[in-house]
Amino acid sequence: MILTVTLNTALDITYRVPVLEPHATHRVTEVIERPGGKGVNVARVLAALGHEVTVTGFTGGATGRTVQDGLTAVPHLVDALVPVEGPTRRTIALVDDRTGDTTQLNEPGPTITPAEWSAFQEAYEDLLASASAVALCGSLPPGVPVGAYAGLVRAARAAAVPVLLDTSGEPLRRGVAARPDLVKPNADELAELTGSHEPLRATQDTRRRGARAVVASLGTEGLLAVTPEGRWRATPPARLHGNPTGAGDSAVAGLLSALTEQLPWPDRLSRAVALSAATVLSRVAGEFDRRTYEELVEQVTVTQEASAA
Template structure:
């Protein structure tokens, strides 16, 4: 079972329109609302693909019933908090083939609520093959949160996969995460590194093990501590909604490292992880909302191209895949 933690979940609202008339009014179809947040999206993708999963997330007291109903198909544990759950808004312009995101930062949570959240992991982690913590942390999150999660996973004997950004990305590396999944922009923001391989190596010098870098239209770069990096991409970028494509990649990675010592993965193992991560990420682009895959992920795996190390930036007209 793959256990996911979403420290800062959201009510994901997707608005679809041909284009946005700035400063004007426009009628649209009814907005789609789903329980979201990166860890929730990971669990949704895994459940869709038949991989056992369990999602743990804090929610506002007034949002509990709605989240429980919306996550009916995903095994989950809700930790009820006083502050309301944040919202995120995806504005999909079909005429422009663009998606814009507006994300609330979320509300601060009390020390006891953080304790309750970590306590909620103790039972499920004993049955887990992987512990995934994914997404932003709300304002005021304890500085030792990622360290505590890594210690919890290590004590349970399972790999810890972390998908966080900014200062939390550096903290995750310092905590010795088994897998880190930044994208290229997050590497630059956290480290000032332009080259993705250099950025991955910098995270490993801080303590991270396998680093999986999303490169947009250029695919993904998997950098092990020992051995050669693996670069994988599709022959051409896909068009659609990229919101959640990185979460699908995390789900793919977690599905293939569960119960494994990440340091023991050989080149063949890494190649399999790279193929699935690119394929699931691309399939997520073909879905209209985050947390699901469209198209045929298995067929996309066969289309993945393995090649030399990528350039530091993609072509200027490329659409993002992961």
């Protein structure tokens, strides 16, 4: 199975309101709830592709139970979340029907105690024993040490399980130094990590900092991959209009999916770009349409670049 780690799981709630007016009272016209957090989103896409996937991270309180109920409903997905005392956070995406714009409200998440963090690390090492790959995704909840991902990367490498890291800020900086097989930063995360706003330079620098391969997601320009096997750019067939929510998580799922099938880089990148594009084009935020994906995957342009990475 593929293992995804979401230390800051969430109950993602979407509210629609006719018009958002600060300081007014609004009647919410539509409420949608689903399990969230980056690793959970990655797992859902992997499961939809037919992979056996296990979700770990933390769960607590009534919101945690709702998240777990939601996961139980997903075929091919196993819930291995570790119970904690504090309640799982909610995130609220508040969609203004007039403009289509979204205002986001994110709870901080429960404070994880040292004992809970230890319990998680044990559960994680047990799960690694049967994992073909692992993705470490998203922000850290309060109480988890900032070097958490570095430790989880090292444990995966010690278990010889390919490890992908998708986070930001100091957890990314420390995680990269622990030599993960793959990181998937976006342009902002690259700039924050390296100080460079030039994507190729920043991507190359990220490899020098420890990542074996780097796939940078550059929005509408697609992906830039700098790897020991070479350098590629992969771009979607046309400029996409839609909701980018979850597009990065779908790209991570595509990379992992193709990695566990031992496909070469161009196929990995095609899959990641097509899944990402199918997510942007989906009517429901964070979902993807299987047929759209299958059409798009044939239309992605992957170009190898001349200079070695």
